[in-house]
Amino acid sequence: MRIIAHLDMDAFFAAVEERDNPRFKGKPIVVGADPVGGKGRGVVSTANYVARKYGIHSAMPISTAWRLAEAARKRGETAAIFTGGHFEKYGKVSAEIMDIIRGYTPLVEESSIDEAYFDLSSAESWEQAKEIAQKIKTEIKDKERLTASVGIGTNKLIAKIASDMQKPDGLTLVTEEQAESFLEPLSVRKIPGIGPKTELLLAKQGVKTIKDLKKWKREEFEDFGGWGNELYNRIRGKDESPIVLEYETKSVGEQETFPEDVADAAKITETMRVLSDSVWRSFGKLKDDKKDFRTVVITVRFADFETKTKSHTLKNIPKSADEFYFEAIKLLLPFFDKRENPKHKKFRLIGVRIVKH
DNA sequence: TCTGGGGTCCTAGGACCC
DNA sequence: TCTGGGGTCCTAGGACCC
Numbered sequence: 159m160r161i162i163a164h165l166d167m168d169a170f171f172a173a174v175e176e177r178d179n180p181r182f183k184g185k186p187i188v189v190g191a192d193p194v195g196g197k198g199r200g201v202v203s204t205a206n207y208v209a210r211k212y213g214i215h216s217a218m219p220i221s222t223a224w225r226l227a228e229a230a231r232k233r234g235e236t237a238a239i240f241t242g243g244h245f246e247k248y249g250k251v252s253a254e255i256m257d258i259i260r261g262y263t264p265l266v267e268e269s270s271i272d273e274a275y276f277d278l279s280s281a282e283s284w285e286q287a288k289e290i291a292q293k294i295k296t297e298i299k300d301k302e303r304l305t306a307s308v309g310i311g312t313n314k315l316i317a318k319i320a321s322d323m324q325k326p327d328g329l330t331l332v333t334e335e336q337a338e339s340f341l342e343p344l345s346v347r348k349i350p351g352i353g354p355k356t357e358l359l360l361a362k363q364g365v366k367t368i369k370d371l372k373k374w375k376r377e378e379f380e381d382f383g384g385w386g387n388e389l390y391n392r393i394r395g396k397d398e399s400p401i402v403l404e405y406e407t408k409s410v411g412e413q414e415t416f417p418e419d420v421a422d423a424a425k426i427t428e429t430m431r432v433l434s435d436s437v438w439r440s441f442g443k444l445k446d447d448k449k450d451f452r453t454v455v456i457t458v459r460f461a462d463f464e465t466k467t468k469s470h471t472l473k474n475i476p477k478s479a480d481e482f483y484f485e486a487i488k489l490l491l492p493f494f495d496k497r498e499n500p501k502h503k504k505f506r507l508i509g510v511r512i513v514k515h
Numbered sequence: 516t517c518t519g520g521g522g523t524c525c526t527a528g529g530a531c532c533c
Numbered sequence: 534t535c536t537g538g539g540g541t542c543c544t545a546g547g548a549c550c551c
Binding site: 201408413415 | 516517518519520521522523524526
Binding site for chain 3: 170203216217269270271272273350351352353354355356453455465466467468469470471515
């Protein structure tokens with residue numbers, strides 16, 4: 159039997175900001191887009207736990223967060239601090255945390271900047287696995303002055319769900335025997351891969367909890383396509399997916415939402431130049447084998463939020479920043495006229511990406 | 516309320532080839 | 534006359550995750 163742990167940093171970006179800015183200590187902190195006095199575009203990246211008491215949370219429009227913070231301030235509560243992110247720093251802190259985990263096991267999967275799975279199967283008991291996880295949490299607290307929540311189970315699925323159960327600073331163990339009864343009362347939304355759309359679809363059929371969904375027969379999962387069988391297993395706590403030590407990059411891209419919607423083609427192509435140059439530089443730094451990166455994808459989001467992509471696969475990878483830019487512009491041109499934009503809608507966002515084949 | 520930016524994976528249809 | 538079957542590549546869109 160495997161013993162797998164999942165570690166998730168608590169309110170990571172906000173926690174780093176709080177740690178490094180003495181005047182932020184104990185205050186509500188919102189990391190994300192510039193709120194521009196409530197008129198800003200963009201969303202909340204991370205809110206710390208004090209800010210969450212105001213109803214502010216990740217992925218919320220920054221303008222909504224601003225309004226909630228204002229309301230709280232008018233009630234006499236502490237004014238929230240809004241700050242942009244410092245992603246290079248978060249990357250460095252992340253690397254240090256991953257190294258701390260690697261001090262206990264080499265079998266570590268860095269699943270995101272603030273999350274990792276690791277294999278503790280070599281521990282002789284659940285208790286021993288829990289002790290190792292506690293040591294990792296303590297070392298992160300001592301060296302980084304940050305807290306993490308850890309879940310332990312027989313596979314990545316259980317570990318991931320468990321790590322979320324007692325945030326912040328939690329440590330949750332779910333043994334093999336406990337796994338099914340642990341999952342049953344939870345919302346189907348807790349299963350990784352079930353998002354807002356699927357949650358709604360299931361709710362319409364009277365399914366809210368994992369227990370509800372377990373009443374479905376195997377055949378009833380066929381509507382979910384290839385994923386149906388996987389889902390059938392997941393809700394029963396079954397997951398064989400391995401710890402992946404290294405990810406290969408499949409695409410590199412950037413996109414930008416304009417501060418205000420734009421109609422001017424010159425401004426759009428200038429922005430595309432900046433984006434494509436930047437993507438080209440990032441692509442150049444990539445360590446992977448590059449020969450299969452032959453597809454250029456551009457994204458256009460109109461003022462009404464309608465989003466279109468256009469892609470073209472080249473015979474060979476682009477040879478220069480100019481060639482890459484030229485390909486992007488060729489894909490963009492139809493959006494300037496009636497071919498792809500008959501109503502002359504303004505542009506909200508453009509993006510460009512290079513994709514492996 | 517008004518919706519970022521970085522990604523991954525899946526599906527489906529059409530073109531093309533044998 | 535009425536139209537296979539499988540495989541691969543390409544394109545577009547959508548759901549999802551952090």
